[in-house]
Amino acid sequence: MPDYEVVITTDRTMMSNHHGKEFLGFLTTGPAVGLPEKVYMWLAAPKVKVDYEGKPIEAPYGLRKVEAKLIDEGFKAAIIDPDYLSRYVSSVKVLMIGHHDFFAYGPPSNEWWLITGREPINRLSFMKFMRSDAVVEAKRRGAKIIVGGPAAWQWLWELKFWKECGVDMVVEGEVERVIADIVRKALDGEELPDYVLVGPNDTPSLSEIPVIKGASINGLIEVMRGCPRGCKFCSVTLRPLRFIPLDTVKEEIEVNLRSGNSNVILHGEDVLLYGGYGVKPKPDPVIKLHELARKMVKGSIAWSHTSLASVKYSEDNFKLISKLMSEYVLSDYQEFIGVEVGIETGSPRLARTIMPAKAAPYPPDMWPEVVEDAFSIMHENNVIPAATLIVGLPGERGDDVVKTAELIDRLKPYRSVIVPMFFVPMGALRNRDWFDKNYVTSEHVDLMLKVLNHTLYWAEDILERYYMKEQHLKPARLLLKLFMSYIKWRIGKVVPTIATMIAR
Amino acid sequence: MCLAIERGAYHVILILNYDYLNDEVINKVNEVMIHNNVRKLVLHVISSEGRPTYLEKLRTVLSSTFPYSLVVRYWGSTVDDLVKIIKLYRNESMIALVSGDAQEFKGVLEGFSINYELLGVRAYA
CATH class of the missing domain: 3.80.30.20 (tm_1862 like domain)
Structure with a gap:
């Protein structure tokens, strides 16, 4: 078994091909409603195939870019499936963890959390992964933990968890130009800064962006x-x-x-x-x-x-x-x-x-x-x-x-799925207030119900005509239909109450 | 010990207390960056909050849309920690921002002839 000094990984909600249906990955942004959590996880984020080293045959593209850069720079680095991380706890010196939405603060996760009152499974899965024996042991043995990805900013809102996990550094932005130097310093035992934000002047040129080495x-x-x-x-x-x-x-x-x-x-x-x-x-x-x-x-x-x-x-x-x-x-x-x-x-x-x-x-x-x-x-x-809508824009x-x-x-006559998102401070508006349930008005509720009816109608049509029709996807398709029926039933129960609230 | 991304950066020592004003830090940092035409910033933080808790006080600053690369380093809470920063980075472009009443830190900054500003009150070494 090769020794990798740098291991790149993430939790199961990211390390999954979602049955070959990218859009199905959005189920990971919600809580496990209507289905037991294990069944929901199988539907939303089944395991990927791995090779004999525990390297996934398919991995998130962002992780592939980091992996490619580090390999090109001569590091013994590899993406490892989270279920196989324990094999490398003795060799790993730098553990790099990426994610799209570490703590479900991004859209639409934060919205489903607000509406249902339950934590989305991407958050639950990630935090469970960080507390896993493999990650804890790697840290105990002295591995440096570096986290990054488009959701890196979310760690600023989870400082207790940051401390609990012993994260050494959070890096935000396009890292291809800077990551080799960061890893080198980490391997050399140098003191790392706590937070790095890569600005426009340090973003990589086209020639600095490597070609991925794995699927x-x-x-x-x-x-x-x-x-x-x-x-x-x-x-x-x-x-x-x-x-x-x-x-x-x-x-x-x-x-x-x-x-x-x-x-x-x-x-x-x-x-x-x-x-x-x-x-x-x-x-x-x-x-x-x-x-x-x-x-x-x-x-x-x-x-x-x-x-x-x-x-x-x-x-x-x-x-x-x-x-x-x-x-x-x-x-x-x-x-x-x-x-x-x-x-x-x-x-x-x-x-x-x-x-x-x-x-x-x-x-x-x-x-x-x-x-x-x-x-x-x-x-x-x-x-x-x-299509996305943003509710609660400043x-x-x-x-x-x-x-x-x-x-x-x-837009009723047009086949489409529409998803409303609560405003999350990002981009040029990142220092504004979050939209939360205290700001919801009757107009918002009316809009959300329209969107829901539109989406449920067309989602059933899409599923019937086009989606997941391959033979091997029959069980997943059936579960998805059950899940949609459950959502329709739940909304049907809640709508009369909401209609009363709107009338008041 | 610095990362490549820190080379050529402007260094700001932030001596933080409970009552510092985010907007002043943001405005001051922007002013310094524009005046010096720099695109990279290193924040060296002295705070009694400890790592990484001190970052809570910096959230608003870090959430501002600086068009710069930004590196944040935590050094500790004591005068000795401040002296360490100054000795390591004395040849770099640097300013200090001091919140609250921090006489012992001001004394050190003045002793090393480091330009500093009191958040809320202007003063120079």
Whole structure:
């Protein structure tokens, strides 16, 4: 068994391919309602396959980047599945732990927690992992613990747990340029700072971002970093915009194919802006990207995120959505493409204040029209959006919420899932107050009920027509149906009480 | 002992007490960074709260959208700890921000000719 001096890992809710369905991973942001916790965990985050060393065949993409950088710099580093960490407690000198949402303070976890009063399973699973015998023993033997990832800021709200676990350092931001030096100093026994925030001047250039060495969860690979829209609630837009060259995209798809991943998820904040001019999509680079993906990948092609303005602009000007879907995406193996999009608000006033470039190149006053047109385009082309709304944005008024509810009504005919999120201070708004249940108004409740009805209706349709239809996924599909039925039943019980509250 | 990300940084010694004002720290740090045209900042913290509890008092500061790289180091709570910082970093660009009534620390800063500001009251060594 090789000795790894640097072990990179995370808990089960992250170290999972969610039955090959990336979107199913969102179940980890909620508490185990309606199902026993062990069953819920199996549905939301089943174990991944590992090799004889306990290295996962698929691992979170962010961890893969850190692993690749450290290996390139000559360290004996590896990602290890959390169930196999105990094999390395005697060799590990630096234990690096990443996560998307360590303590469920991010959206939508914090919202489900607020609504149900129960801690989401991502939080429970992570804290249990940190208290596991393997982590405790590694620490006892002198390993330095370094934690990081997009949710690193959450440790500032869990200082008691930080102390309990003996975390040596928290690092936030894009680490490729700095991580080798940090690990070197840790291995040399030097005193580490408690907190490091990597600012824009220290973010890595394209040449400093390594190619992953192992497969990523569900074939996710990044095609760009950053976003030019500058929405105030967003942390990603604070990063410089970079497009990953097609050669690198090709290499990373090959890494995944070699490990048996036959699908690809193209990750970016706005995939349709790949190679574009600012906020205007440019068709050629996007087409080349999809040509490459389809040439290499026989399975499904997915997008992580796009913007509704890009959808509308690219279809209106270039018929790009219909071209991509008909010529590259839809196949014998793929009937639809899923993608996350942001609605955030249906109020032009709030859009102007909080996200003036979200509708660009269209003016912010056109935002509701952009949303509706984009939804229509996506519906016609078998693109199924999972859309976010943000409730409780700073400066939000009652009529902003009403306008959002009116927009949701207009989106009824379009196949989609809509998820409301409570405002979490991030990005340019990170020093504002959190939205909590004391701020919930009758307009909010009305909106949330509309969204819930919309999502339940279309989720059943999506599950029936498209989702998890593979033979080996029958048990998971059945459980998911049961879970949705339970949610419908629970809401049905609660709605009359809520209706009374609204009437009062 | 410093990380590569700390090289070329501006160093701010924060001597914290209960009654320090977040906004003043944020404003002062921004002023110093803009004036010196630097994009990296190291906060050296002297606090009786201990590690990592002292970070609770820095949450607002750390949550501000500084467009800089930021490193936070905790040194302890005593005058000797302050002297350690000064001796290690005396050749770097540095300022100290002192909260509350901390006569013993002010004496040390003045002794080493370190520019400092009282949070709430202006004073220079």
